[in-house]
Amino acid sequence: xxxxxxxxxxxxxxxxxxxxxxxxxxxxxxxxxxxxxxxxxxxxxxxxxxxxxxxxxxxxxxxxxxxxxxxxxxxxxxxxxxxxxxxxxxxxxxxxxxxxxxxxxxxxxxxxxxxxxxxxxxxxxxxxxxxxxxxxxxxxxxxxxxxxxxxxxxxxxxxxxxxxxxxxxxxxxxxxxxxxxxxxxxxxxxxxxxxxxxxxxxxxxxxxxxxxxxxxxxxxxxxxxxxxxxxxxxxxxxxxxxxxxxxxxxxxxxxxxxxxxxxxxxxxxxxxxxxxxxxxxxxxxxxxxxxxxxxxxxxxxxxxxxxxxxxxxxxxxxxxxxxxxxxxxxxxxxxxxxxxxxxxxxxxxxxxxxxxxxxxxxxxxxxxxxxxxxxxxxxxxxxxxxxxxxxxxxxxxxxxxxxxxxxxxxxxxxxxxxxxxxxxxxxxxxxxxxxxxxxxxxxxxxxxxxxxxxxxxxxxxxxxxxxxxxxxxxxx
Numbered sequence: 174x175x176x177x178x179x180x181x182x183x184x185x186x187x188x189x190x191x192x193x194x195x196x197x198x199x200x201x202x203x204x205x206x207x208x209x210x211x212x213x214x215x216x217x218x219x220x221x222x223x224x225x226x227x228x229x230x231x232x233x234x235x236x237x238x239x240x241x242x243x244x245x246x247x248x249x250x251x252x253x254x255x256x257x258x259x260x261x262x263x264x265x266x267x268x269x270x271x272x273x274x275x276x277x278x279x280x281x282x283x284x285x286x287x288x289x290x291x292x293x294x295x296x297x298x299x300x301x302x303x304x305x306x307x308x309x310x311x312x313x314x315x316x317x318x319x320x321x322x323x324x325x326x327x328x329x330x331x332x333x334x335x336x337x338x339x340x341x342x343x344x345x346x347x348x349x350x351x352x353x354x355x356x357x358x359x360x361x362x363x364x365x366x367x368x369x370x371x372x373x374x375x376x377x378x379x380x381x382x383x384x385x386x387x388x389x390x391x392x393x394x395x396x397x398x399x400x401x402x403x404x405x406x407x408x409x410x411x412x413x414x415x416x417x418x419x420x421x422x423x424x425x426x427x428x429x430x431x432x433x434x435x436x437x438x439x440x441x442x443x444x445x446x447x448x449x450x451x452x453x454x455x456x457x458x459x460x461x462x463x464x465x466x467x468x469x470x471x472x473x474x475x476x477x478x479x480x481x482x483x484x485x486x487x488x489x490x491x492x493x494x495x496x497x498x499x500x501x502x503x504x505x506x507x508x509x510x511x512x513x514x515x516x517x518x519x520x521x522x523x524x525x526x527x528x529x530x531x532x533x534x535x536x537x538x539x540x541x542x543x544x545x546x547x548x549x550x551x552x553x554x555x556x557x558x559x560x561x562x563x564x565x566x567x568x569x570x571x572x573x574x575x576x577x578x579x580x581x582x583x584x585x586x587x588x589x590x591x592x593x594x595x596x597x598x599x600x601x602x603x604x605x606x607x608x609x610x611x612x613x614x615x616x617x618x619x620x621x622x623x624x625x626x627x628x629x630x631x632x633x634x635x636x637x638x639x640x641x642x643x644x645x646x647x648x649x
Contacts, residue, residue, distance in 0.1 A: 180238045182221040183246065184287050190214035191280035194273040208261030211276045212254060215283065219250040222287075235297035236288075240643035244494070244636060245419040246290045252411035252501045253283045255615045259509035260404030262609040267402045267516040269315050278315075279408060282308035286416035295344045295354045298420060302340070302384065305416065306333050309409055313401040325400025332383065332393045340380025346373035347428065356427035371435040377424060378439060384417035387443050387477065388450040391470045395454075398466035403516060406462065407508040410469060411501040418476060418497055422490065426644040431483035440481045441573060447474025448580040455587050460519050464587060465507055468545060471580060472500050478561045478577060482568035483645075489564035490641035495633060496557035499544070499626050503554065506541045506619030510534050513612055521590055526600025533613070534606055537620045539592045544623045546588040547581050552627020 191214075194207070225238045257279070269275050285305030292298035310333065314326030348354055350369045383390040398406050429436050451471030458464040479493030511518045513534065514527070528535030544551025547558045558581060565574040608616070626633055 180225060180234070180236050180291070182225070183218045183250075184236075184284055184291070186218050186221060187214060187280050187284040187287065190217075191277050191284065194277040194280070207272050207276050208257060208264075211257050211280060212261075214280060215250055215254045215257060218283075218287075219247060219254065222246045222250060235294055236291040237293035238291065241422070241640040242291050242419070242643075244640040245415060246287055248498055248501060249283065249286050249290060249412050249415045249419075252415060252505060253279075253408060255502075255505050255618065256404070256408040256411060256509070258611045258615040259505065260407055260512055261611060263404060263512045263516060267316060267404060267512075268318055269402060269404075271315075275312070275315060278308040278312050279405075281305075282312065282408070283412060286412050289416040290419045292420075292423070293356060295347065295356065298356075298424075299337075299340065299344065301416075302380075302420070303337065305413065306337075306384075309405070309413065312405045312408075313397055315405060316402050319400075321400040322402065325397045329393050329397045336380045336383035336390070339376050339383075343373050343376030343378075343380060346370075346376060356423060370429070374429055374436055375439060378421075378443075381417055381421045381424070382443060385414060385421065385473050386466075386470050387473050388447040388470055389443075391447070391451070394470060395463045395466040398469075399460055399462040399519065403462075403508055403512040403518075407505055407512065410465070410504040410508060414469070414473070415497060415501060418473075418493075421480065422493075422644055425480060425483075431480065437481055437484065440477060441570075444474045444477035444481055444573065445576050447471060447477065448577060449474075452580050452584045452587075455584070458587070459521055461511060461521060461524065461591065462508075462519050464590075465504065468584070468588075469504065471584065472496075472545070474580075475558065475561055475577060476500070478565050478570075478573060481573060482565050482570050485568035485570075486564045487641065487645050488638075489561070489568065490644055491634065491637045492557070492560035492564050494637035494640055495560055495626075495630070498633060498637070499553035499557045499623070502619045502622040502626070503541045503544050503551075506537055506616055506623070507545075509612065509616055509619065510538045510541075513608055513616075514606055521594050522601060524591055524594045525598040527595045527606070530600055530602070530604065531606035531608060533608060534616070535595045537616050539595055540620050540623050542588045542591045544627075546585045548585070549627075551623050553623045553625075553630075554627070556627040556630050 222243060225243055264272055264275065282305045285301045288301030288304060289298055292301055310326055310330040313329050314323050316322035346369050350373060379390060386394045425431060448471050451467045451474060455464050455467035458467065476493050476496050479489040482489045514523060540551050544554035547555045549555060562574050562577055
């Protein structure tokens, strides 16, 4: 019993810690103290996650700990740690009056994300999704004085309820087909062929695709990314995507495998749509937040390539996980720079002359956008795309590889706008931008990761291959 319950240690640390903000909020009213405690709680959660041992006994309690779940939980915690560190100094500027409640909701959302990652059955998975989502609905509307923030919260809530209905219907169909809510009722993955199973997969795919932000289920993404406080967008652009991708990989591996035609076909179409729709929409944006939002749709489409071809090329899952980690560093850094410039920094003109106003921020933002485009010196983005495209070609998905390559070239047209504004346009304000020490450290880590993950990919490749192998054990 004790060995099984240790699997809950990271979740318990976050749950109890987040409650502390509600119970003892008056004692930690100072913003810096509240932020420091949040950082310590997430760091402790990461420490317990790293120390978890593989356990099959914990499966009966709704969670499973293996190499894959542990890896994705660490990535989610690292993303949360960076986003909290980056945003700690900008909360007052964003007019977030209820700081303790903000951190309570943020940690609660991370707790839900970890439940999603560790879930071993659909009931636990659904609880994790709802816990994470309900906290985010509130966070998106945290800037009460801003009408756009309230609209973003309401739109996210309504569409989130819509996607949850699809998810529940898919779970019900899975239970009808297998007689169990477990992801692997027989212990080694169930392959129950039939119309009910296929329909279950399609319903589940709609629900999870909404959380990831894949086209054509992406309509909430630009409005929420733009309307929510930048600190919240920083958090959700990484942590929520990591948890949702983890859920898709777990369900795909444990329940359906990766080779069934009725699974590959819809994933192929969604991947192609996400890349194309995301990049075409981003081309028309002057808002950097909306540009990054549509870019996230396209980037999710790239990640989906690995899931599409995993049945024929097992290395593809490792490529997806590699790109997921690289993208997390990119998106946190991009939104972090915006939050430091100004709470309302959004238009491309806000970045004009940033290289003169703050050489450090200009360098980091340029590195990130070059990485998103898949160009050096942002080598992490380049290597991630190379691994994904190579996996598609080796599995003979030539059409998907061609579409991905063309979209990568198309994306350069809008990714280059930001470096051009930073270095080749005169700033509208000559006031230097001050970077807090904590934000400087966090952005430095993002910038270094963007370069080193591509220049020296072997350590990360070893970790993602071990995680992918753990997933593939369930798919066999």
